Amino acid sequence: xxxxxxxxxxxxKIIEVIAQSRGHEIVLRKNSSTSFSxxxxxDVAIEFSTPETAVSNISEALMLGIPxxxxxxxxxxxxxxxxxxxxxxxxxxxxxxxFSLGVNLLFExxxxxxxxxxxxxxxxxxxxxxxxxxxxxxxxxxxxSLANQVISNTRYDKWSLEPTQETDLKINAIREDxxxxxxxxxxxxxxxxxxxxxxxxxxxxxxxxxVLAAEFLNxxxxxxxxxxxxxxxxxIFP
Numbered sequence: 001x002x003x004x005x006x007x008x009x010x011x012x013k014i015i016e017v018i019a020q021s022r023g024h025e026i027v028l029r030k031n032s033s034t035s036f037s038x039x040x041x042x043d044v045a046i047e048f049s050t051p052e053t054a055v056s057n058i059s060e061a062l063m064l065g066i067p068x069x070x071x072x073x074x075x076x077x078x079x080x081x082x083x084x085x086x087x088x089x090x091x092x093x094x095x096x097x098x099f100s101l102g103v104n105l106l107f108e109x110x111x112x113x114x115x116x117x118x119x120x121x122x123x124x125x126x127x128x129x130x131x132x133x134x135x136x137x138x139x140x141x142x143x144x145s146l147a148n149q150v151i152s153n154t155r156y157d158k159w160s161l162e163p164t165q166e167t168d169l170k171i172n173a174i175r176e177d178x179x180x181x182x183x184x185x186x187x188x189x190x191x192x193x194x195x196x197x198x199x200x201x202x203x204x205x206x207x208x209x210x211v212l213a214a215e216f217l218n219x220x221x222x223x224x225x226x227x228x229x230x231x232x233x234x235x236i237f238p
Contacts, residue, residue, distance in 0.1 A: 001218055003030035004042035006057040007049030007072070010134075014207040015046055024213060036060050044069065044214045051075045051137055059092075067092035068216045071210055072097055074143025083223055092217045094224040097141030099209030103183070104226045106198045110185055111149050113196060118154035123187045123194075125150055127159075128172040130182040138173035142183055147171055150185070181206075185218050 001024045005012045008029040013069030016026050028038040028045075032053070039045065045061040047054060061068045062085045070082075070093070079095065086093035098104070117123050127150070129143040139147075139161065147159035147169050156169040163170045180200040187194040200206070209226065216229045227233050 001025070001215065002027045002041055002043045003086045003214060004045040004061065004066070006030045006032065006039075006045050006047040006061065006068075007053075009048070011048040011071070011203060011207060011210075012046075014203050015048065015210055018204070018207050019046075019211050019214075020216075024211070024214075030057065031202050033182070039066065040064055042066050044218050046071075046179060046210055046214050048072055048210070059085060062089050062091055062093065065089050065091045067214075067220065069210055069213045069217055071094045071096055071097075071206070073144075074137035075130070076141075082123045082127065084111075086223060090221055092220045092222055092224065094213050094217050094229070096213065096226045097145045098181075098206065099213060099226060100181075100198070100200060100205040101209060101230065102198050102200075102205065103142055103181075104209075104230055104232065106183065106196065107149065108232055109196055110146050111153070113185070113187070113194075114150040115153040116151075117187050117194070120189075121155060122189045124189070125154060125156065126170045126172070126186050128174065128182075128184045128186070130174040130176055130179050132179050133175045134178055135175065138175070140173070140181070140183070142181070143171050143173070146183060146185055153224070 003024050008031045027041050044067045047057050047070040054072040054075040055078045073211045129140045157167045160168040182199045213229050
């Protein structure tokens with residue numbers, strides 16, 4: 001499979017190594033100072049760039065009918081535009097706030113836990129995410145995804161870094177050196193506390209998931225998520 005890397009920072013370089021180890025060819029390594037030359041030869045594009053360049057990178061590939069896997073966060077106000085462009089060009093698009101297998105399992109656990117604990121108003125819920133100081137957006141896209149799950153299942157109606165009302169779900173966004181990504185969801189009452197978490201040891205899990213998503217998307221049409229890649233839509237309970 002021929003892969004175009006739209007964004008060639010730390011993640012792009014790790015994705016390159018993993019993709020090549022799986023027998024794929026990199027036909028474009030796009031950064032802020034290079035052109036899109038070679039993109040037209042790709043079977044699929046993997047986009048990890050910046051919130052400012054994500055939409056133009058995704059658009060460029062979709063306009064050519066090339067399926068896109070996007071892992072950039074902070075640009076989702078334009079998500080529906082990219083979804084519409086994908087459908088117009090009859091290609092495929094997959095956005096993920098996080099491609100790690102563990103984080104996607106965390107999403108499933110959080111969905112169930114927030115739905116269960118949401119029945120007990122004595123529990124206050126709070127999120128915390130910790131990332132490296134080079135991360136450009138705060139809170140992380142993963143934290144926002146977790147927060148939206150909580151909001152859909154509880155009394156909270158929006159998330160906030162600085163909550164002013166009881167129905168604001170607080171997210172603590174912390175930036176420290178050399179932290180690939182840590183997320184906590186904490187459920188606290190006056191008598192006890194429950195917590196679910198995911199701690200990444202390196203970026204390889206995210207990169208590996210992105211390559212798996214690209215392999216899944218190749219030759220497909222439509223809009224997908226990591227739930228499709230990992231078959232998490234299937235009912236695992238008897």
